[in-house]
Amino acid sequence: MDTYLEKGSSYGEILEGIKSCDPDGAVCCTDEPVFNLAKVVLVKEKLVGITLQLVDEQGYATRQVTSKKPSDDQPSDSHLSTRQTAVIRALEKVLQHCKKEGIKLIGYSDELVAMPVVVSSDDVSPAVALDIDTHGVYFGADSVINNNDNI
Known part of the structure; x- marks a missing residue:
């Protein structure tokens, strides 16, 4: 289940929203300043495995980031670049939405x-x-x- 952050959310409200998010969900917001502040929260609080989405009025993600540890970039035997791995993660998110729907x-x-x-x-x-x-x-x-x- 996705968690939605209110427009104008504070650092503390964003942190609370992130911590209450379902492990299979995303933290969503419609306000770009909140999205940018949420990225700062992810880094400062060292929260790993959180997907943050900036969504439009129809609920479609226009921007997305997922936090991870620096060592989690990719396995050393992987032949995929970091960008290719990010595309695969986005596909996995789409497949998760397919399952939900x-x-x-x-x-x-x-x-x-x-x-x-x-x-x-x-x-x-x-x-x-x-x-x-x-x-x-x-x-x-x-x-x-x-x-x-x-x-």
């Missing part, structure tokens, strides 16, 4: 589709499945194993 993602060979969780596996059809535009970054495991030229 009752959407499941299903891979069909080299296609990815979304459908409501209330649809049983026996009822999967193009009528209930929405194709996801993966922009060419999603590949089914069979195509990756059988043909490395696609990647």
Whole structure:
């Protein structure tokens, strides 16, 4: 569950909001000065694993930061850059929102589709499945194993 900070929140109110946030949620605000002060709170209080979002009037995140320890940047054997890792974390957040909204993602060979969780596996059809535009970054495991030229 996300925690929302009021416009004009003080340092103490922000700290209280962060500490009361659900571990799977985010701390959200609609006010840029509050967002900036919340980033300061995260650093000064050394709070790790907190996602802070600046959201617009419709509730969409326009800016997001997640606090972490400096040593948590990435494993030494990772081939992803820090920026690529941040993109993966953002994708994970989107997938978490899908779960909250009752959407499941299903891979069909080299296609990815979304459908409501209330649809049983026996009822999967193009009528209930929405194709996801993966922009060419999603590949089914069979195509990756059988043909490395696609990647």
